[in-house]
Amino acid sequence: MQVSHTSAAVSAAFGDPNLIAHAGLVPVMRLAERCGLSRLVTEKVKLTGAKNGAGAATAAKVTSIVGGMTAGADSIDDLAMLRHGAMPAVFGGIRAPSTSGTFLRAFTHGHALQLHAVHRRFLAEPAAHTPLLPGSEAMAFIDVDSTHKRVYGRAKQGAEYGRFKGIRILHPLLATICTPQSRPVIAAVRMRRGKAADSRGVPKFVSEALATAREAGCTGTRILRADSQFYNAGVIAACRRAGAHFSVTTGMNPSIKRAVHSIPHDAWQQISYPTAVPDSETGELISDAEVAEIPQYTAFTGRKKADRVTARLIVRRIRDLAKPAVVGEQGKLFPVWRYHPFFTDQPAPTLQAEREHRHHAVIEQVIADSKAGALAHLPSGQFHANAAWLTLWAMTSNLLRAAGCLTSAFHTKATTATLRAHLVQVPARIARSARRITLHLPHNWPWRQAWTHLFDTVHGPPG
Template sequence: MQSSHACSAVAAAFDEPNLIADAGLVPVVRLAERAGLPELAAEVLRIEGARNSAGAAPAAKVMSLVAAMCAGADSIDDTDRLRHGAMPTAFDGVRAPSTLGTFLRSFTHGHALQLHAVHRRLLAELARRAPLLPGADQVAFIDIDSTHKRVFGRAKQGAQIGRFKGVRTLHPLLATICTPIARPVIAGVRLRRGKAADARGAQRFVAEALATAPQVGATGLRVLRADSQFYNADVVAACRRTGTCFSITTGANPSIKRAIAAIDENAWRQIHYPTGVPDPDTGELIYDAQVAEISAYTAFTGRPKAEQVTARLIVRRVRDLAKPATIGEQGELFPAWRHHPFFTDSPFETLQAERHHRHHAVIEQVIADGKAGPLAHLPSGHFNANAAWLILWAMSFNLLRAAGALASAFHA
């Protein structure tokens, strides 16, 4: 087949007044209304004295932004999709993109904190109305991670060259909550400048996430999981103050290396991955590993004695495929290993604890989902506008999770 007209002679417009492109948005918006999002926004958000009355009608503007993100918007201009076709018949009070952009640019850091409060209260209400986290009264995992989002333009506030050479980024921090049988919901987000250290503000952020967990039904055993950038005494102390267990990758400092070297060879237990894990250097799939445990390892020995913590150090090791076992006719003198230690006080058996810790990677799926959708651009040049955009994305993510959970377990 081939086109029958020249491109210059063809025009397309979505202007049929009886068509809705995003029909599934109707029950999602109704769910947001029943969960009280408009009332929460009107009650908590107070943007006073802004130019052009930017702070007026916050409920309608928050609903417009969240609904647009649920429908796939990744820029402020994309929110105009809510006014196409029969959308104005299905929804009232939709605001124009220019109005929503002015609203976002009126945010300060304090207003972003108010929007955080709306997000947390909305999540608690969604958890009450939908089976978001089945099994959370038994075991729940709180995952903490950060990510770098590449942005463009020197005028974008907060965009800096940090970890990645020559790349300007913003540096969001995320917290999710999941269970062994439930996918994650977003407990909290925070936007930081690109050059911010990974653990900057982590202690307070972790404390907020741990306080949110019981509000969404995580009343049983709670375990915080994190990568090595969050391995510090302050994060562990925040866990212990709330009775939350921790499972944190340690990295390879001299103390950890000495502890690993002291493990007896007979202490290593063989495990097999059902699906291969790619080697970071060669890309070859790894199916086998070994696990050992040091039952009493004292961390943070450079801190005052009251801040030192003694718990379990669990180590997983895999063959280092980047270093060949043999060269020519020379046999292998000793095997080369990659070690992956983590520090935990969870009550799980060694292999079970190791398996649960590896599942911390589930938060990467949440990050990837955001970057493929509303976080594709972080569209404003104003830092606090992007901070608000990040929080609104978290609301839309949780709203879609709740809608999926209500539809069926297979869509959750």
């Protein structure tokens, strides 16, 4: 591709008052209105002080931030992208970045909890009116994981040297919901200080995520999946109180090692992956493994009897290519294995349970999406402002996911970056006639049909 004219024949000038760069915000923010975002914020978030205003002003600031994140803002200053061209003619109540920054800095721990309540209800609304979680009445998976977000300001509250030497981090906690047919949506988020242990606050967080899943229509089998840092009695107890199953990686502690080495040789089942999968430790691609099960394994035997849990221990083993085979008594070479056990009470057959547990990795896609979007930065020096920013990102992510579900099969499973590029970042020129505004969009836009379907759906009568 090359410019069709010489540089001398091309000029540029800013100043057209009838253009907007993100016409896709019109149907997406209309969807947010129909799902009750402003109403929920007005009802639940009670900020005080003259600068923050009443409930309607709070709702306008929240929707301005959500709109900016939807368009691609990853810092407070980036929210200025909403204040260009004809945007004031299409949207009312757009707030300046400085106003949004002051608003976020007014948050306390209690206000962050109020915003969590908004997020929880805001997920339930699109889940009820869009195909956001197809098949959730039969089965849903709730995945929990933490991530480390690097920050640079020495004065940033909560930032500490954590797992990575010499790097200041904050330590967010996330939970997602997905079904076998859907991409994950975000059930809950928590901001934590950098040195917070992986399992800090997780039992309560799991309880909230499981309750959110039920409110979002997950009335069938719910299975919590988590890595080994969440293998503790509190998490298992939270699952059982909520009537959910669990599938948690255990790691290789001494008790697990004894159980694994007691498995008979003929109990291992060979499995082959249709496509090679990366090894969780080395990153090498593997295409086959062996799986075995201990039907009755009692975990947490060092705790009081009421905390002990008996369930299935399923173990996957793969050859450790980094170590040479061991020579046996008869001179035969025996491979060295690496073991990946997980503890579960879900009723699926062994191989199916193992396959479904490995799909816990879908939460890593959400984390990658976050760091390519609004969580590229945690923009404030104040901890609770960043906690609010994290929650608003979760709401924005779910909103984009719901919008994608109203367009096409491709966009139902697309990444948020793709949804933003195809459906939101569409330029348009506005024209006014008879008190109506018409958006004139580009000719031959490749995703015209999907965009039009979204626009017509959210502006049509409620379904």
